[in-house]
Amino acid sequence: MYRIQLYNKISASGTGKFGPGYEVGESVSNPDAILVRSASLHDLSFNPELKAIARAGAGVNNIPIDRCSESGIVVFNTPGANANAVKELTICALMLASRDITEGAQWAKGLKATEEMDVAKQVEKGKAKFAGCEVAGKKLGVIGLGAIGVLVANTAHDLHMEVMGYDAFLSVDAAWRLSRKVEKAASLDEIFATCDYITVHVPSTPETRGMFCKENIAKMKDGVRILNFSRADLAVAEDIKEGIASGKIARYVTDFPTEETVNVPGIIALPHLGASTEESEDNCAAMAAQELIEYLTCGNIRNSVNFPNAELPPTGDVRICVIHRNVPGILNSITAELSASGINVENMVSRSKKDYAYAIFDISGELPGGFSETIASLDNVIKVTVF
Numbered sequence: 001m002y003r004i005q006l007y008n009k010i011s012a013s014g015t016g017k018f019g020p021g022y023e024v025g026e027s028v029s030n031p032d033a034i035l036v037r038s039a040s041l042h043d044l045s046f047n048p049e050l051k052a053i054a055r056a057g058a059g060v061n062n063i064p065i066d067r068c069s070e071s072g073i074v075v076f077n078t079p080g081a082n083a084n085a086v087k088e089l090t091i092c093a094l095m096l097a098s099r100d101i102t103e104g105a106q107w108a109k110g111l112k113a114t115e116e117m118d119v120a121k122q123v124e125k126g127k128a129k130f131a132g133c134e135v136a137g138k139k140l141g142v143i144g145l146g147a148i149g150v151l152v153a154n155t156a157h158d159l160h161m162e163v164m165g166y167d168a169f170l171s172v173d174a175a176w177r178l179s180r181k182v183e184k185a186a187s188l189d190e191i192f193a194t195c196d197y198i199t200v201h202v203p204s205t206p207e208t209r210g211m212f213c214k215e216n217i218a219k220m221k222d223g224v225r226i227l228n229f230s231r232a233d234l235a236v237a238e239d240i241k242e243g244i245a246s247g248k249i250a251r252y253v254t255d256f257p258t259e260e261t262v263n264v265p266g267i268i269a270l271p272h273l274g275a276s277t278e279e280s281e282d283n284c285a286a287m288a289a290q291e292l293i294e295y296l297t298c299g300n301i302r303n304s305v306n307f308p309n310a311e312l313p314p315t316g317d318v319r320i321c322v323i324h325r326n327v328p329g330i331l332n333s334i335t336a337e338l339s340a341s342g343i344n345v346e347n348m349v350s351r352s353k354k355d356y357a358y359a360i361f362d363i364s365g366e367l368p369g370g371f372s373e374t375i376a377s378l379d380n381v382i383k384v385t386v387f
Contacts, residue, residue, distance in 0.1 A: 014285025072383030
């Protein structure tokens with residue numbers, strides 16, 4: 001029986017994937033895995049039995065990744081599951097940044113007929129102050145061409161925008177999905193210097209934090225419109241506000257309001273609605289649940305943020321999965337123990353990711369008693385699981 005502890009309300013599209021061999025609920029004790037959306041796990045003490053955490057969403061800033069890695073807890077996310085939802089809201093933001101829709105709608109709420117003028121006449125008289133511009137013919141720079149960025153770029157092209165994309169780590173799959181009409185930027189500076197609109201779809205990392213700062217804003221076209229549907233800390237709030245005050249930035253639309261960005265003229269702050277659709281929540285929950293099932297039942301890893309992806313169809317009688325540090329010689333130490341015990345390896349896969357690595361061994365016959373403990377005692381081995 002596998003025990004799955006839920007944090008937050010998880011869509012039945014995900015929880016329904018767990019069959020009779022699973023105990024699933026918020027009150028499950030000593031879980032084998034955790035399924036979470038937005039709840040913070042940073043102050044949570046993890047039980048020794050915990051093997052995996054799946055985040056039903058893309059960002060994992062609510063999970064203590066470093067602590068999980070050192071404990072051999074595989075952390076999964078669901079890249080692409082909410083991509084369409086975020087893409088649609090980003091396209092909406094293009095319009096919000098171009099036309100004074102929010103201000104106009106707020107103004108219209110206060111209209112009342114008077115003896116001198118009915119509402120229709122007031123509308124005709126006052127609408128000019130909410131005039132905007134069209135996106136067709138304008139140039140959009142898309143920073144980050146992952147699942148979301150590719151969809152945004154392709155859709156913007158369909159809206160007759162000129163589109164330029166930049167991604168230093170563009171994957172082969174993303175390249176196949178990207179429209180051939182999207183121009184490739186040689187650098188971020190090329191995006192900054194030439195685009196009327198800039199939208200960002202990258203994770204928050206030491207390299208991307210503060211991307212929209214005074215120095216980079218100065219490189220941009222006058223009247224640039226910036227969309228941030230990634231993370232608040234990609235922008236320096238004070239520099240954004242200074243850019244708006246000077247007219248350098250015409251609009252800043254963000255899905256991550258902070259104390260510095262709410263109630264500021266020129267900033268449209270949305271309440272983190274990017275993935276807030278029924279379809280997105282269903283997709284994320286289903287993908288997260290499937291990732292946990294694969295890992296708990298056969299050790300396959302797909303879409304992990306802290307360990308390498310590694311999948312192998314079961315081919316032997318017993319499967320040994322080893323999480324270890326990515327240091328020279330450790331794989332030789334493991335295979336030496338297998339050989340010394342007369343164990344025949346039917347198939348294996350070994351992958352690494354930065355400081356950590358993961359190996360799957362399918363063996364024929366029975367595993368000698370105490371063998372998994374022997375492997376676990378090797379230097380730099382973090383966790384051993386036998387199926």
